Amino acid sequence: MSSPLPAGAAASPDPRDAEAGRPLAAPAVGPDHGLGRKVAKSAAIMVLGRLATRVVSVISTLLLVRLLLPADFGLVALAAAAFVIADIVTATSYGLVLVRRATVDRALYDTAWTMNLLRCLLLGGLVAVTADMQAALLGDPRIAPVLSVVALTVSLDGLVSIGMARLQREFRFGEIFRYQVTAKLLSFVLTIALAVLFRSYWCLVLGNLFAKLLLIPLSYYLAPHRPRLSLEHWRELFGFSRWMFATNLCMAADGQGPNLVLGRIGGIEAVGMYNVSYQIAATPVTELAAPVRAPIYSGYARVLGDLAALRDQHLDGFAFLSALTVPLSVGIALTAPEWERLALGPAWAGAAPMIAICALYALVDSLSHFTFNVFTVLDRQRLFVAIYATLGMIRVPAIIAGGLLAGPWGTLSAMLATGVVNVFVWHWQTGRLLGHAAAIPFLRLGRTVAAAVTMTAAVLLLRSVWPAIGNSSLEAFARLLTVAALGASVHILTQILLWRIAGRPAGVEQTLVTLLAQTVQRRRERRATSHGWARVLAPLLGRPREPKRPLRPLPALTEPG
Template sequence: MKDLGDKVASGAAWMMGLRTFQRFMGLISTVILARILVPEDFGLVAMAFALYALVEMIGAFGLDLALIRDQKAERHHYDTAWTIKLIYQSLGALALILAAPHAAAFFDDGRVEAIVYAFAAISFLHGFENIGIVAFRKELTFRKEFLFGFGKKASAVVVTIAMAFYLQSYWALVLGSLTSAIVGLSLSYGMHPFRPRLSLSGWRDLIGFSAWITFNNAAMYGQGRGPDWIVGRLEGAAGLGAYRVASDIAKLPSSELYAPIMRAVFPGFAKVSHDLPRLRRGYLLAQGMVTLLTVPAALGMVGVAAPLIWLLLGENWLVTIPLIQVLAILGATRILHGNRFSLFMALNKPYWVGIFVLADVLITLPLMGYLLWAGYGLEVAVWSKVIASTLLLPFGVMLVSHFLQMQSKDFFAVVWRPVAASLAMLGVLLGTSNALPELTSSAAGAIHLLALVPVGVATYAIGLVALWFATGCPPGAEARALEMANERGLLRSRWAFPLRFLLTKTSAPRSSQTAEKKDSP
């Protein structure tokens, strides 16, 4: 068990490293490309990608997860998974070819047709990828998984940037994706000795596992890519390009903090899912910690969006500023949803994940389509996503309260202080920003950020500590964060004396806090 724990911990570190690398390279790529290309270029590729992602979603049967889950999977299971994927990806490529002219007609832009043909080639190449690389995760050899992902991402970024300088066209983005597919295919056979064969003998053992995975994937496609169809149709390539780039930037700070925490939380929930009191304590503590760390990051993006865009992307992308601000607010609301999804999976109720996402889609897409059709503009239309997320939040809280046999006020008790402190921080950021010189250049953007970031951090920290102290220093996320900082020696300096004092004022005795910590996942 110790050896298994070491492998899991090591694997988590490799996967976090891969995610960080991919996000960093993606950000660098976006910053460089935004200086060369225009929003319309990104929008054209996003139009074609919306259709490609639909085909990929339909074929996301979860066969790799089925192989990982079945510790007794044999050679014919791997061959079957590869054969099913090859057949589907080939049919998917054919479907893309047939649908390309219709996609161009739907978006009213003939350039989309050729891009879809390129994505058809990418889909076909993916079908031949060696299924043997699933063993990297199954056997916990995450170092190879890291190298595989590293090779694909690095090659795509290098080719995309090089082609952008050379072609000055959206084709740079397409060629980068095609390069990633070719490199991935080559690495899959170069890094693993397994050589798949055509076979369907094990299909019964694999397909049954994928029903809820397919349902959840379909709902998440509607949530993530559904707006692309509406925005692309009604706002054109430039509008869709601005929306996609704004979405990627808006969720960056919260998602990079949120995702690693969720990776650690889910196994903890699963471990104590049979013990309701421990699961309840663990859920509330985890939700408090997630809110404490990620909500200020999300709302902070609202306050620094303008100087950030001036600094990173330049004058051609100022249209994304209000979009980023609205989508950052969306990220803050979804943070209060996400921990619930880990709980549903741990309780073996995965269908609730898809149900909530589908409800979000059914509210968002019609409302967004109406607002754009009525001429309210993209800046107003993206509020439909915030409205849907906010409307569904109380229903999710009530459902969690039912499953954990607690009151809804227990949930709000662990999140209201970080949310209140974050809102106060946002108010200070907006006021400070208005007092600074007008933004007219990248240099001014850098100066604004140097002023705003420290002000935001200090305001949030002071506000959070003040609210915690005013409510009697209750045990929870704030107390646990101070304990962790103290255990790592971060409270030894003179300036940290007030925090050490607050740690001693926690309402629960030290011994009971320790016991609670041991009982929590």
């Protein structure tokens, strides 16, 4: 399974060294001219993987919302809330240590695997023992057997190969892509089959359990590692995980707070409506922003000794990713009525406003979360926890107060408002670590935000003169295509116009134009050098082949317009 890193990088750690107990090769530190390409390629692979899994998820959701009711989704989400909190709080993230550490040996891998196995067994046992108590607290006896199955699933998770962390360390994201897509496909097939057979919320729980049983051997096939029980490096890993524990506690309160508040205020139906709405609304974030964090972290680790290079990677990556997620998230918010009609059906009437506000909330939170890797790679977990805890002490009371004052919409509005505050705080603190002004990241987003505002105005103007949507799915589909085409055209044209007015400075627009030009150039080269049918058959027909025509070079992209 071992393979060398792409050209320009240090040799990949050889797993045979790990088996023998010898230290593995350290990742290259300092300038690496191929690093940007490796990070970009790895990010592209992860985005492709998430897009593939999202397609499967969308198909699964479209089928399940017609086989199950909002209460079914709400029951499973509410049952999982306490477990998810415990899972997030106790997550060790030992893979980050294995990626960041200069040298690793077999004992470190084995210690990480052993400690993660112990964690999963303890967590699974805790969930199983407290299942009845949690069901009583949540007021639904059906939750207890659901939690028992969840406990078994999480216990099995501790058996996954620790070699998966080595794949990230070696920039071998192709194997990670295969694992993630296979996991989603297995879960999809099993869940849909169970839903068709039983028409019950049990399909959501048992599908994940059966998929996990099949994924464990797959992890060892893709990332071979014969695990041994070991606690040799437990002090080092525990020292890292103690700060991760505090971080995870903040993340649990941040991520599961809405489920718990909505469950108390709006009931199981409100929880189900929120979870499905968020799945649709957060698509740009979950399929673009989230999957690139692992390659970006690996890229940060490679330039850890060069603060200027780290700063450039962070700012360039933030501007590029935001240029994609901002218009897509705003676009989903603007087309929420059509998504409700097409994706959910009549049983989910009234979800459109929730989809819109979830899209904006997910967007602002993703802008904050992009900074998290900087704190981790610089080993500033104490500062990270302090910031996260402070912001959490603002958000949690805010969503509770919003829920008490205005119901579910008050909770979601409070999440959006606190999310905007969080964006500015996180980037201000990141600027202090990397040595740039707090305003720099937002100045790079100026044209993107202005284009999104213009797009919003254009779509709202169109809606003001277009009659309200009817009950026809065909009409909803036509409206979605029309609104999306108008919004995309206005956004792209506005951003390009603003870029040209600014003198075509280096930035995300220049990067996108360069990538487009390179794609066109490669297509022209392939067309010129390919042996089409006419050129292949020419000698057989007694005719000479046409000489290849030279390519006309593209104009320099940096020349003024």
